[in-house]
Amino acid sequence: MTRLLDALTLGWLGVRARPARAVMSALGIALGIATLVLVTSIPASGQADLDRKLTALGTNVLVAQGSDAGETPVELPTSAAAMVRRIGPVDTASGVANLNTTVLRTSFADPNETAGITALAATPDLLGAIHATVESGAFLTPTLQRFPTVVLGHTAATWLGITDLDPARAPDVLIGGHRFTVVGILAKTPLTPELDQAVLVGWDAARSQLGFSGHPTVVYLRAAESQVEPVRSVLPATLSPELPGLISVSRPSDALAAKRATQSTFSALFLGLAAVALVVGGIGVANTMIVSVLERRREIGLRRALGATRGDVRGQFLTEAVLLSLLGGAGGMLIGLLGSIGYAASRDWPLVVPATAIGAGFSGAIVIGALAGLYPAVRASRLSPTEALATT
Structure with missing residues (x-):
């Protein structure tokens, strides 16, 4: 020492x-x-x-949907989103349903001009499941989704000629012949581009106004990044235990790779x-x-x-x-x-x-x-x- x-x-x-x-x-x-x-x-x-x-893009987002041999959308159980949320690494999940109806700006509009727009029934938790943000207005809330209101995807809003919302005078669109008030416009969603071309109708309003059955056709979910692949492997059996082969799940995004x-x-x-x-x-x-x-x-x-x-x-x-x-x-x-x-x-x-x-x-x-x-x-x-x- x-x-x-x-x-x-x-x-x-x-x-x-x-x-x-x-x-x-x-x-x-x-x-x-x-x-x-x-x-x-x-x-x-x-x-x-x-x-x-x-991460802001949504590198941990997966999309699950049902389809038969002819690629026709298959309805999922009404509790599909809840079933997926019970998978441990899943943070949140939300279902949407294709309403198979037309979307028009006015009753005089040419249906061919908006042929690429899809009308979807959605719930308020969809925004968190897809990492999306609202560019203008507001998203569907538990209250709004019971009334004839709609949120436009970014591309759908452009096609319909609605690029900004005036709080004093909200525009409206025709969905399946029913008038719906536009309350919000989504920002672009790069990892779920199909939603850019969609209009989102409240789940309850779709059932009361458009005869929606309540069965989703697509489930969006967000899982822990390190567990994306394991979650993807168990999704088909979770959504359809009898026929898991009918369920297709998107692969992890290129952004995650x-x-x-x-x-x-x-x-x-x-x-x-x-x-x-x-x-x-x-x-x-x-x-x-x-x-x-x-x-x-x-x-x-x-x-x-x-x-x-x-x-x-x-x-x-x-x-x-x-x-x-x-x-x-x-x-x-x-x-x-x-x-x-x-x-x-x-x-x-x-x-x-x-x-x-x-x-x-x-x-x-x-x-x-x-x-x-x-x-x-x-x-x-x-x-x-x-x-x-x-x-x-």
């Missing part, structure tokens, strides 16, 4: 005795550690922002850049310590002449190298954190500083200091007292 304290004291005195050289030496390792923090935190923040955007690919790519990038940064810092410390040994040969000779062993000399220079690396590492961590905070703020990214970067920064500083100081320390310890004192 005493030898360790002596080595630390001597090492610290060596650092303090040459402040300018210590600062320049620490600066080299500081730049390396700062680079380590920056090259891990900035890409990690960028990845977090990308993940956030991909892209998200997972970026995660693995970024991980490899982190490791490569961090390794380069640490090597650069280590070379700087090693170079400084070698020069220090050459310039302090007389000091080494005097210590040896006064009884210091080779181990004492090795410990002194090794301790100096580690202390320089730790000082540089602390400064580099601060520089890296400030740089990461500033860059993330300028790009409106969430700040992410991997815990491994902090741990690798400090542990890396110790290891680098030890490795960088090892050769200079051994070289200093091999100098004989007479040889060192004879150096001018």
Whole structure:
């Protein structure tokens, strides 16, 4: 313990005795550690922002529907959405039903102009199940869905010539010959484009006004991202235990695959850049310590002449190298954190500083200091007292 304290004291005195050289030496390792923090935190923040955007698209949305051999839609049980919600990893589920009726802007409109618009019965929980947002107006509420109101998909609204809603004078459309008031327009839903071309009628209103039977034809659900594939595999048997082959389920979205690919790519990038940064810092410390040994040969000779062993000399220079690396590492961590905070703020990214970067920064500083100081320390310890004192 005493030898360790002596080595630390001597090492610290060596650092303090040459402040300018210590600062320049620490600066080299500081730049390396700062680079380590920056090259891990900035890409990690960028990845977090990308993940956030991909998640907002609905990477964990699945679509289940029934169809026979002729691709004719098959009605699902009235409790289909509730059955799906009982699957553990499923966050929410909502059913819609094709009403198989026409949608017209007015009674004088040409039916062929709106032939691509689908009328669907929907419930208020559909919005959360498909990660959709309302661009104008409001969505169906438990109260609104009982009245003749409708929400338009983004493309359907354009085809019908309704691109914005005036609260003072709400437009209406004809669905199956019945007049429905437009209360909202959805924003685009990239992962469920079929809903962009649909008009959504309240579930209860569809039953009372349009003779809807209450059986959904499609179920939209949102599950935990890590469990999308297992949920997909059990959906057919859940919705139709007798004839699971009649149920088709969409495959996980390409956005989810892209998200997972970026995660693995970024991980490899982190490791490569961090390794380069640490090597650069280590070379700087090693170079400084070698020069220090050459310039302090007389000091080494005097210590040896006064009884210091080779181990004492090795410990002194090794301790100096580690202390320089730790000082540089602390400064580099601060520089890296400030740089990461500033860059993330300028790009409106969430700040992410991997815990491994902090741990690798400090542990890396110790290891680098030890490795960088090892050769200079051994070289200093091999100098004989007479040889060192004879150096001018």
